[in-house]
Amino acid sequence: MINTGEGKGKTTAALGLMLRAWGHGMRVCMFQLLKDGRGDYGEYRAAEKIGMEIHPLGDGCQWDWKDEITAQAVNLAAWERIKTTIANGDYDLIILDEFTFLIKFGWLDADEVSQWIVNNKPQDLHLLITGRDAPQPLIDVADLVTSMEATKHPFHIQGTKAQKGIEY
Amino acid sequence: MINTGEGKGKTTAALGLMLRAWGHGMRVCMFQLLKDGRGDYGEYRAAEKIGMEIHPLGDGCQWDWKDEITAQAVNLAAWERIKTTIANGDYDLIILDEFTFLIKFGWLDADEVSQWIVNNKPQDLHLLITGRDAPQPLIDVADLVTSMEATKHPFHIQGTKAQKGIEY
Numbered sequence: 001m002i003n004t005g006e007g008k009g010k011t012t013a014a015l016g017l018m019l020r021a022w023g024h025g026m027r028v029c030m031f032q033l034l035k036d037g038r039g040d041y042g043e044y045r046a047a048e049k050i051g052m053e054i055h056p057l058g059d060g061c062q063w064d065w066k067d068e069i070t071a072q073a074v075n076l077a078a079w080e081r082i083k084t085t086i087a088n089g090d091y092d093l094i095i096l097d098e099f100t101f102l103i104k105f106g107w108l109d110a111d112e113v114s115q116w117i118v119n120n121k122p123q124d125l126h127l128l129i130t131g132r133d134a135p136q137p138l139i140d141v142a143d144l145v146t147s148m149e150a151t152k153h154p155f156h157i158q159g160t161k162a163q164k165g166i167e168y
Numbered sequence: 169m170i171n172t173g174e175g176k177g178k179t180t181a182a183l184g185l186m187l188r189a190w191g192h193g194m195r196v197c198m199f200q201l202l203k204d205g206r207g208d209y210g211e212y213r214a215a216e217k218i219g220m221e222i223h224p225l226g227d228g229c230q231w232d233w234k235d236e237i238t239a240q241a242v243n244l245a246a247w248e249r250i251k252t253t254i255a256n257g258d259y260d261l262i263i264l265d266e267f268t269f270l271i272k273f274g275w276l277d278a279d280e281v282s283q284w285i286v287n288n289k290p291q292d293l294h295l296l297i298t299g300r301d302a303p304q305p306l307i308d309v310a311d312l313v314t315s316m317e318a319t320k321h322p323f324h325i326q327g328t329k330a331q332k333g334i335e336y
Contacts, residue, residue, distance in 0.1 A: 001334075007314045009171065009181040016183030016211075021333035023214030043184075046191030050218050093333065126334055145320035146175045152313035165189035165261065166169075166294055 001127065004100065004134035005147035008167075013148070014095045014130050015043050021126070022052055026092035031082050033075050033131075034058035034098045041168050057081065058098070072107050079108065089122040100131030100138070110135035117141060169295065172268065172302035173315035176335075181316070182263045182298050183211050189294070190220055194260035199250050201243050201299075202226035202266045209336050225249065226266070240275050247276065257290040268299030268306070278303035285309060 003010040014030065021028045030053065037044065037056030047054040057078030059071040079102060086094060102108045114137040121127055129138065139145050162168055171178040182198065189196045198221065205212065205224030215222040225246035227239040247270060254262060270276045282305040289295055297306065307313050330336055 003177065004319075005317070008312065009177060009184075009314045009316065012184035012188065013177040013181035013316075014184065015187050016177075016180035016185075017334065019183050019187050019214045020180065020210030020336070023210035023212070023217065024208075024333040025213075026210075026333045040192075042188030042191035042194075044191070045193075046187045049191065126331070139320065142320060144176065145318070146177045147317045147319045148177065148181075149173070149315045149317060150313070151172075151315045152307065152310060163294070165192045165194045166185065168188070 001129070002134045002138060002142045002145045003128065003130040003148065004132060004145065005149050006132060007148035007150035008153070009148040010130040010132075011043075011097055013146070014097060014128055017128060018052065018093065018095060021093045022050070027090065028093040028095075029053040029085070029091045030055065030095040030097055031078065031085075032056040032058060032097040033078055034061070034101055036060040039168065040164075042165050068105075072105070075102055076107055083116065083120070086117075086122075086125065086127065087120045089125065091125065093126040093128070095128045095130070098131045099129045100134050103135050103138070104131075104133050110137040114138050114141045169297070170302045170306060170310045170313045171296065171298040171316060172300060172313065173317050174300060175316035175318035176321070177316040178298040178300075179211075179265055181314070182265060182296055185296060186220065186261065186263060189261045190218070195258065196261040196263075197221040197253070197259045198223065198263040198265055199246065199253075200224040200226060200265040201246055202229070202269055204228040207336065208332075210333055236273075240273070243270055244275055251284065251288070254285075254290075254293065254295065255288045257293065259293065261294040261296070263296045263298070266299045267297045268302050271303050271306070272299075272301050278305040282306050282309045 035056045035058045059074040065071045103110045203224045203226045227242040233239045271278045
């Protein structure tokens with residue numbers, strides 16, 4: 001599954017899916033690329049409260065990077081860890097949040113990643129990838145692709161700041 | 169806020185938003201129109217586990233209705249209850265799931281509903297409405313409208329049945 005598009009709701013919908021699967025007693029886990037887990041995010045608080053796994057494995061926002069080499073190394077190390085977890089079959093649902101950026105930034109090859117998933121994802125594992133600009137090879141091997149498009153956005157129309165409990 | 173569009177993820181993203189706000193200790197509540205709460209839904213199980221309020225106030229799926237008169241009466245009674253809750257200001261986030269259908273079915277007038285919200289919603293209350301075909305008057309008074317579009321859907325391309333923990 002892929003949640004893509006320019007609009008809001010990609011990660012939020014992934015959190016909702018996670019909550020739903022968790023409700024059914026499924027083994028769920030979210031790995032976040034790029035994000036480094038700093039900041040007061042409602043999803044981290046909620047996950048901690050109820051014992052749901054969210055692992056921020058990235059190096060922070062692009063505008064926070066010390067340098068791209070470090071960010072690339074951190075995120076590629078995360079992908080190696082994720083591959084092991086996927087192949088191990090210890091989860092029923094794994095979410096790779098903002099994963100498309102590793103391909104967008106040229107750190108990973110879309111064809112290689114797609115092929116790896118096809119060859120290594122356990123059949124029963126639900127895998128959801130979020131992020132803008134999902135590449136075609138990934139879309140080709142997905143069962144469900146949803147595109148979130150902003151029809152009306154407060155950052156554009158009103159200059160509103162990010163709101164606690166809503167955007168984070 | 170409005171989550172609309174033909175794609176999946178409208179209710180799921182609402183659940184994610186709810187979890188995030190709940191993580192921040194905000195007072196959150198989801199009212200479901202149409203849905204009657206029957207069935208083994210992961211969101212109901214999760215909500216029960218963690219004490220998050222989801223109230224299914226509808227009369228079930230359209231194809232399950234005994235008759236439209238009853239369904240209309242049940243859903244309009246729900247809207248009256250919801251209006252009281254919104255105006256009371258007891259919550260920080262209220263979600264009206266599948267609410268657009270009450271307008272789509274002609275049971276409520278889009279202009280009247282939009283005007284009611286503008287006049288009665290407490291300023292600090294975050295209100296999220298989900299459902300297909302959000303009417304223009306509702307969009308006009310919204311701060312954020314996201315449209316979920318199915319780029320690739322297993323029901324269309326593969327005839328897959330709804331999967332536990334994913335679709336419900």
